Amino acid sequence: MNRDMSYSKFSLDITICIVIILGFLGCTKVTEPITTNLSEITGTENTQTSIKSEVYHRPIILPTIADVVRTVEPGVVSISVDILSRGIFYDFTDEGSGTGMIVRPDGYIVTNYHVIQDARDIEVGLSNGSHYSAEIVGLDLLSDLAVIKIGADKLPTVVFTEADDIRTGDWVATIGNALGLKGGPTVTLGIISGLGRTIRTERGDLYDMIQTDAAINKGNSGGPLIDMDGKVIGINTAVYGGAQGVGFAVSSGVAKPIINSLIKKGKVIRPLIGLSGMTNTTELSDRFDLGTSEGILITQVAPEKPAYNAGLKAGDIITSLDDQETDDMAEFLTVLWSYTVGETVKVDYISDREPQSTIVTLVERPSP
Incomplete structure (x- = not known):
């Protein structure tokens, strides 16, 4: 009886030591959230489902x-x-x-x-x-x-x-x-x-x-x-x-x-096209019955500037510059500012729900 109790006490002491050591190691290593791979799942009705998983600890270095x-x-x-x-x-x-x-x-x-x-x-x-x-x-x-x-x-x-x-x-x-x-x-x-x-x-x-x-x-x-x-x-x-x-x-x-x-x-030195616009959205398309939620919605065209001279007007929707899609204002300006003053740009746009195309000659943008 004493032998059994001593053996149990010894096993408990070993278990506690292992837990403490593992806890210490876990606290000294930064890891990502544990990823579990559910590689094998078996189970039937009224029986306990067993899950075989592989756990990976990937340190963040x-x-x-x-x-x-x-x-x-x-x-x-x-x-x-x-x-x-x-x-x-x-x-x-x-x-x-x-x-x-x-x-x-x-x-x-x-x-x-x-x-x-x-x-x-x-x-x-x-x-x-x-x-x-x-x-x-x-x-x-x-x-x-x-x-x-x-x-x-x-x-x-x-x-x-x-x-x-x-x-x-x-x-x-x-x-x-x-x-x-x-x-x-x-x-x-x-x-x-x-x-x-x-x-x-x-x-x-x-x-x-x-x-x-x-x-x-x-x-x-x-x-x-x-x-x-x-x-x-x-x-x-x-x-x-x-x-x-x-x-x-x-x-x-x-x-x-x-x-x-x-x-x-x-x-x-940046090129000027001579218009103001905003990113088209589903909300804008529904509100103003635009027929599309893509492209750049022109809100204003400056008189006697390149866009005006090329026939663009407020309400038109620009879809691309030289076949490069312009889904938002950031893309539009990135593409536009990649050109130099004096270059010509093909502008694809939608006007009154009809696809159109025009050529715009860019001029120098005045310093603000």
Whole structure:
């Protein structure tokens, strides 16, 4: 009897030890939710169903964030601006802050348009503690991007990745001069929570934006959104008011040609078609009896502009440009802005429920 009790006690002790060890191992390894493969299910009425399952534990492996940050941090700068504001009785100087990225070793820095808009003085702080005055090279309101320059060379630069390499759910980090706090940049971690977003700002609509839940605070504007290789996938731009964990960045695919144009020409030259429109939807189609829920619904045509001269009018629905489908405004503008001033474009559209086609010659869009 004593032997049986000792054996039971010994078995219980072994079981407890195993549970403790397994519990410890489970707490020290980050895993994805368990995936169950119902490879064999058998059962009959009034009998217990047996389920044979295979359980996979797939670890989520992240690089050390500090190492990732260290690769890009030398190319990230803080920006302080003095803005002259005009009051009713007197003028006064206001201060602002933001972030930028060095894109060329000879001192060219990209940031947000709204960071340096109306700035009287711009000061740039480098990661090594040195400070420089900066001058504006070019501004682009439509993308909320700007390029400034400091008098320095042999500077460390950031590296942009290709837009096609990013996916919803990928890990990302932000680096920036959050809230203008002293003592170095602020780093936050999150994921890409959406792609191809369109957001409305005080300066107009921004298209093809990256959405992230990594915290983007005031002062982060103009800083990098980076992947786990330390490459820039976007330029932090906006926080969605009234929502937590929703921030946006201009994708690298959109930003790179704009940055190059600002450096070379001081502005972005875009073609003008001369119309306003909106993405067609089922609701719009039903409400106005359009006969289709696809394409771009023209809401206004500017007199004596290319669209007007080609015979397009309000109420027409554009379905493609040079046989490239335009299902929403983001696609429409992406295709349109891929052309140069003076080029001709075949526009397929629906007018009074009848398919039509016309040729439009694009002109230069005036700077805003």
